[in-house]
Amino acid sequence: MQKQKPAFLPLRRPYPSRHGAPVVVRVDPAIFVQTYFTQCLQCAFCQDACCTYGACVDLANVERLVAHAEALEAYLGRPRSQWLTGKYVRDAESAGGSYTRTQVVAGACVFLNRRGRGCLLQTWCDTVGLDHHLLKPLVCSLFPLTVAAGVLRPALEVREESLVCLGQGGSLYHGVREEVRYYFGAECVAELDQLAAGLPPEG
Numbered sequence: 410m411q412k413q414k415p416a417f418l419p420l421r422r423p424y425p426s427r428h429g430a431p432v433v434v435r436v437d438p439a440i441f442v443q444t445y446f447t448q449c450l451q452c453a454f455c456q457d458a459c460c461t462y463g464a465c466v467d468l469a470n471v472e473r474l475v476a477h478a479e480a481l482e483a484y485l486g487r488p489r490s491q492w493l494t495g496k497y498v499r500d501a502e503s504a505g506g507s508y509t510r511t512q513v514v515a516g517a518c519v520f521l522n523r524r525g526r527g528c529l530l531q532t533w534c535d536t537v538g539l540d541h542h543l544l545k546p547l548v549c550s551l552f553p554l555t556v557a558a559g560v561l562r563p564a565l566e567v568r569e570e571s572l573v574c575l576g577q578g579g580s581l582y583h584g585v586r587e588e589v590r591y592y593f594g595a596e597c598v599a600e601l602d603q604l605a606a607g608l609p610p611e612g
Contacts, residue, residue: 417560418604424597426547428469428504433593437562440582441605445553445567446574447584457526458573459552459566460518466493466546468505473543481544484533485520492519502556504547511546542591550588553581561589561601580605 417435425432466474471493474481478489485492491514497507512519520529528549534541542550553572555564563581566572578584582605590598 417562420597420600423559424593426504426592427594428467428547428592430467430504430506431502431556432559433556433561433597434559435561436601436604437560438604439563440554440561441580443563443567443581444576444578445572445581445584446578457517457521460521460528461513461516463511463513463518464546465503465508465510465548467500467503467508468497470504470544470546471509472505477544480537481530481533484536485529487519502558547592551585551592554585554589 417437419435420433423432423434474492475489482488491512494510494512497509499507515523517523518528521527522529522532528541528545530544531541533539534544548555553564553567554561556562562568564572567575567581582589582601586598586601589601
C-alpha cells in the first residue's frame with residue numbers, strides 16, 4: 410500500500426511577503442523532512458543545474474531591475490533587452506500582479522555567472538553594497554521552496570525528484586530558513602520552527 414502523504418498544515422494566520430504577495434497560509438510538512446545539499450556554492454557536482462530553465466521575475470522586481478539597468482548593463486555586458494522574455498502572465502501571487510521570465514542563453518539563465526558560480530545579480534549587489542534581495546528574484550532566493558496557492562512547499566524540481574542534490578545535507582526548510590524570515594517575517598519562522606520540531610522523522 411502506498412504511504413499517504415501528510416496533508417498541508419494550516420498556519421495560525423496568513424503571512425504576506427514583505428512585498429504584499431505571495432501570502433503563505435499553509436505549509437507542506439515535506440519541507441521539514443526532505444533534504445538537499447544546502448551549501449549551494451560549495452557544490453562541485455550540479456553544474457548550476459537549477460539555473461537551467463531561467464526564473465520567474467515578478468513585476469515589482471522587474472521595476473527594480475529597470476531602476477538599476479544602466480549600471481547592470483555595464484556589469485553584465487548585456488543590454489536590458491536581452492534579460493527578460495517580455496511575456497507577462499497575470500498572477501495574484503506575484504508582487505505587482507504579474508510575472509515574466511529571465512531569458513535562457515546557451516542553456517542557462519541569462520544572469521548565471523558563466524565564469525564562476527551563482528547569480529550575477531547577487532554578485533553585483535554584493536559588489537556595490539546593495540541587499541541582493543532587491544534584484545534577485547524571490548523564487549530564486551526561496552529555492553528549493555516555493556509558494557503556490559498559499560502553500561509553502563517544495564519546488565517542482567523537488568517534487569519531481571529531478572533536483573540533483575536531493576537526499577544529502579539539511580532539510581529544505583532549514584536550508585533557506587533565513588530567506589523565509591526575510592520575506593515572511595520572524596513570526597512566520599517561529600511558527601514554522603514549532604511545526605518542524607513537532608514532526609516525526611520521515612519513514
